[in-house]
Amino acid sequence: ETLSGNPDDVKFVDGIHDDIIASNAKHGAMSVIARTSVERFAESDLSIAEIGAELGVTAILEGGVQRAGDRVRINVMLIDVASEASQWVNDFERELTTENIFAIQSEISQTVASSLQAMMTPDEKSRIEAVPTKSLEAYELYLLGNQRIRRLTGDSLREAVSYFERAIDLDPGFALAYVGLANSLNLTSTRTGENRADYLAPALAAAERAIALEPQLGEAYAALGAIHHYKRTGEDAEPFFLRAIKLSPNDATAHAEYGNYLLSPRGGARAEKAVELLEKAIALDPLSPRSNTWLGEAYWRTGRLVDAEQRRLRAIEVDPEFAYGYEQLAQHYSYLGRFGDAYLYNEESIRLNPGDATAQVRKIYYLTHLGDFEAA
Secondary structure, three states, X not given: OXXXXXXXXXXXXXXXXXXXXXXXXXXXXXXXXXXXXXXXXXXXXXXXXXXXXXXXXXXXXXXXXXXXXXXXXXXXXEEEOOOOOEEEEEEEEEEOOHHHHHHHHHHHHHHHHHHOOOXXXXXXXXXXXXXXXXXXXXXXXXXXXXXHHOOOOHHHHHHHHHHHHHHHHHOOOOHHHHHHHXXXXXXXXXHHOOOHHHHHHHHHHHHHHHHHHOOOOHHHHHHHHHHHHHOOOOOOOHHHHHHHHHHOOOOHHHHHHXXXXXXXXXXXXXXXXXXXXXXXXXXXXXXXHHHHHHHHHHHHHOOOHHHHHHHHHHHHHHOOOOHHHHHHHHHHHHHOOOHHHHHHHHHHHHHHOOOOHHHHHHHHXXXXXXXXXXXX
């Protein structure tokens, strides 16, 4: 949580939260829940035991960040879910520099691993201790880009592209900013219906630049796999997803993107394997609307129709503003011949993201089946 009381610090603290999760997630010996799920408990009245049960974890790390002038203070507490007792408490107060922020995050991560008796490999330790940028301004722009990309609308994705580009202008060696740029460029054309070819070259260039800068950056390989999948380049995306998961075994996005790829003809329509990967993604990020939606599709492909509907409903329950979830739920009902329901859910998708060409095309399809040929 933000302890300064300054609303301008919220995005900065959100970024610290993201990075502590990402740092801990580099440990192959621990399962670490992703940001999209844990952030929903920020204002919760649930007990530690109840939150632990909801997320399926044995320990919870909580804390606060206070920024004042050129100083930053971070306090953290590791809590055992079963006893609700603290296992470790520490305060860090340093000059506000990126080197100090990442050093604190590295120390937190390594202490958590030690407290939970999770063995850390030398390679994991090296990656956790890396400093991705020395520019505080570039780091804050990167945090803003990540915040925008999670909304998955055309406008928010275009904003994300701008933030990542500005971060790269300030620090051309900032590999994670190139990953963010690659993902936001890829998703912009995918979610808006804009010409995919216009986004392919810059998205590929950004992902490949990230790998050139940081060859062990799992997120970059996941981004490259997603680009090859969505842009239909002819390159096999699977090796990139496998590499991403090997380097980042707790990366929920890599598992989810790989699972979604396996549902496509390019991925061999391997629905059973997709179920396995998407269930792992849900275990790492149980309240992710996108992973719930994709798991619903995987269940449908394997004949689990009730489970498929429940997962798709779950996606819009955890995020009522998730346009893609309504679009996919509409498609589910169209499969069942319930075109009235399909039309209504698709209309909600269009309301939330009017630039989505796919939902507009499906509206024509649903109107046709409802007999309203003039409107279609």
